[in-house]
């Protein structure tokens with residue numbers, strides 16, 4: 001494998017789905033934000049940076065958390081049941097959910113700022129190192145999770161390619177706010193999509209996740225299934241936010257009509273967090289009513305989890321627990337880009353960070 005595709009050391013990685021626009025601006029087509037990003041600026045997820053008209057991923061190989069799970073914990077029940085996955089995540093997300101449990105990882109603002117400034121000591125694992133850990137741990141697959149994996153898609157694709165060569169399957173746990181182009185890149189690389197359908201209500205996505213395009217989410221899920229990816233869906237029911245029984249039944253109906261009567265639907269329980277800390281955990285009877293209605297519309301594989309919320313809610317082991325030998329020496333070295341193409345000794349925003357660090361079209365205030 002050549003160095004450019006699978007770098008052994010941290011470096012900025014040029015993204016595959018970028019469009020060059022006027023005046024050095026680029027459009028990122030990895031997720032449905034399709035951020036327009038000017039020189040020295042970052043996209044909504046904060047993980048992509050425009051440098052001199054080229055878009056780079058800041059977080060390639062930067063692993064925020066790692067854990068070994070049963071595939072059923074993702075939750076996925078109809079693909080290799082009884083097998084185990086190495087779950088990994090990075091920093092950054094394409095949503096800003098009001099009830100997110102793991103802001104340090106999912107938004108990762110501090111970690112991504114550190115990378116942009118060339119001051120980060122976050123853990124870096126090359127794709128080969130990650131596969132080596134997976135084989136050492138004796139797992140059957142790798143799951144990209146904890147936040148939206150599109151924000152480090154270059155790494156997801158490189159690891160998936162190597163995973164298949166090593167006899168491992170791959171799982172992509174997603175909010176499905178991803179583009180068709182990104183899904184096309186995943187075709188043949190990602191085996192399983194475990195996707196959220198948080199609601200069918202635009203207002204829910206707008207008010208709680210900062211996006212407003214339910215159809216985009218549904219279209220992505222449908223396209224993934226058509227592309228041959230095994231798809232399972234999940235809805236985390238939040239009291240007073242997305243617990244309308246008619247809407248929940250319509251999610252079940254959509255799955256039935258678009259993915260098939262045997263397509264799995266996982267119903268999980270909300271637990272209080274962040275801006276929704278005042279809302280109590282979902283009463284169990286709501287979960288079961290949604291289940292019963294889904295069965296009535298013809299869905300045959302409906303699962304209720306009274307003890308499970310969304311995947312970002314887990315306590316994960318530090319990466320250092322899985323690393324030994326040479327990888328340990330480099331794990332927490334200061335991360336500056338090892339390539340010369342980006343200039344400024346790898347400190348991406350050295351000159352520009354004070355003036356502009358968020359995207360022109362996509363900035364948020366949190």
Ligand code: SF4
Pocket residue numbers: 028029030031032033034035042043044045046047048093094150151362
């Ligand atoms: S949020 Fe991130 S991944 Fe999505 S389009 Fe913007 S820069 Fe790209």
Ligand code: SF4
Pocket residue numbers: 093094095096097099100101102106107146147148175310312
């Ligand atoms: S709940 Fe999931 S989709 Fe929402 S911000 Fe957190 S990690 Fe991202």
